[in-house]
Amino acid sequence: MIHWLQRGQVPDVPHTAFEVDGKLVYEHCFTRAGFESVYSILYHRDPPHWITSGEGLGRHPGLAAAHRVDPLRRVHIETGKLGQTGTAFLGRRMVAENSDVAVWVARPSESEPTLVANADADELVFVHRGRGRVETPLGTVGFQPHDYVYVPQAMPHRWVLDEPGHLLIIESRSSLRIPKQYRAPEGQLSMYAPFSHRDFRPPEWPPSKAPGQRMLVLSGGSLTACELAHDPFDLVGWSGQLWPFVFPISSFRPRTGQIHLPPTIHTTFAGNGYVVCSFVPRVVDFHERAIPCPYPHSSPDCDEILFYVEGNFTSRKGVDAGSITLHPRGVPHGPHPGTYEASIGSQKTDELAVMLDTFKPLLISENALEIEDAEYNLSWVR
Ligand SMILES: [Fe+2]
Structure with a gap:
């Protein structure tokens, strides 16, 4: 997916007879998008399909049944439970x-x-x-x-x-x-x-x-x-771009602007219908009157999941490391009371978090509702 690699022994030409220790080895083409995208070719001592x-x-x-939560609400899932x-x-x-x-x-x-x-x-x-x-x-x-x-x-x-x-x-x-x-x-x-x-x-x-x-x-x-x-691990070698x-x-190198940049600046991975973003420790926005805390926003094309890992989460109170929050489209979301104001003048953040933004609505499973923090939705009430 990132770049092409080769390990072990492979023939000079794909799909040609190749012997190791005097015995024919068996190709195993691992492909994506049918045969139209990246692939790796694995070379097995014995046929892998038997x-x-x-x-x-x-x-x-x-697996559990999953639903759009009713009423529409901010959900806090305490995964440590x-x-x-x-x-x-x-x-x-x-x-x-x-x-x-x-x-x-x-x-x-x-x-x-x-x-x-x-x-x-x-x-x-x-x-x-x-x-x-x-x-x-x-x-x-x-x-x-x-x-x-x-x-x-x-x-x-x-x-x-x-x-x-x-x-x-x-x-x-x-x-x-x-x-x-x-x-x-x-x-x-x-x-x-x-x-x-x-x-x-x-x-x-x-x-x-x-x-x-x-x-x-x-x-x-x-x-x-x-x-x-x-x-199935009897390989003599492989080459390709699927591994x-x-x-x-910590290898994600964050960007900071003079004023706040949208969260997608932290995008790390993507697939059809979603992006994964990494929030890592960084210096924050440097305009003399910058508000480094995320601005409240309505993004009616996205549901947003945040997984809190470590540090002081500038925009959230009452979430622990290992918490997941889901903020659905349809209602605006933003920082907890007091955190927006308190961020003015701050120079850096030590937060570590993973965000998943999806472009189709997310259904919440009954597994999650069993470990939901019922107080979270109303924690914006001052
Ligand atoms: Fe957001």
């Missing part, structure tokens, strides 16, 4: 969704015992807490707090934890991409981009050994347990 059995396991246990239990894949709970994107939260305490694959979506996971690694056939990416981890749709993988985690999972039902304004027409990240190619950490080659040949696949919200005839990566949020 699935010997499949067992339907029903709906993912973290979710139990610290299960694995990153099966223990996650969906909190909000529309047809473009879904937001899940996981507080896993265990590593995944088998391989998993999400055939429904690309995954962009923000690691709020936890350390460990994600094993994939292309190699392993290590993660720590405040990393974004990207796992391509349908790629077999496994979350291995060194300590319990707290994860914000953004399921992108289209290909996650770098905003096009950050690319030169030739594809390189331009010198105006708020990050560089060097900030994206690719998987470390070679891959670890897979934990077995069983894989849970999520497709259409339902799980299937597949048995594979061969080790899992880690991007530390």
Whole structure:
């Protein structure tokens, strides 16, 4: 997705006979948008498509009915109230969704015992807490707090934890991409981009050994347990532009204006119908009468989710690290009473937060309503 890479052994010409240790290896073309977009070609010692059995396991246990909240209100979801239990894949709970994107939260305490694959979506996971690694056939990416981890749709993988985690999972039902304004027409990240190619950490080659040949696949919200005839991590090499990566949020280099710039200046990733923005510590607006706090606004084309990570959230009171707020279209939103005025004359902010703006309305799941802070909507009353 970022740029082209090659690891291990690959033939000079794709789709030609290639032998390693005297034995033909098998191509596995991992493509996006049919065959029209980025792809990687994986070279396996044994055919990767020999699935010997499949067992339907029903709906993912973290799915729940989702609704437009009534009455229209600002929602505060206290994700720290979710139990610290299960694995990153099966223990996650969906909190909000529309047809473009879904937001899940996981507080896993265990590593995944088998391989998993999400055939429904690309995954962009923000690691709020936890350390460990994600094993994939292309190699392993290590993660720590405040990393974004990207796992391509349908790629077999496994979350291995060194300590319990707290994860914000953004399921992108289209290909996650770098905003096009950050690319030169030739594809390189331009010198105006708020990050560089060097900030994206690719998987470390070679891959670890897979934990077995069983894989849970999520497709259409339902799980299937597949048995594979061969080790899916048996690669001799790969090349291409579709690979899992880690991007530390601290690598996002923020912009500040003389007067307040719109929040989209913090855009980090995008997909069809949404953008993901990173709010990182920064100096704030420097006009002598600047109001650095975000201005109240009505953006009737967007619903806005904020995930609070760390620091003093200049515009919000009563939210904790790990809180999610959702401010829906239809009613104006803005800072809490007193915070707008108090920001005048401030020079910097230490806030760390992730924002998801969606262009279609978000439905709130019953999982989220169970851990909603009922006082939040009226906390603007002075
Ligand atoms: Fe906003």
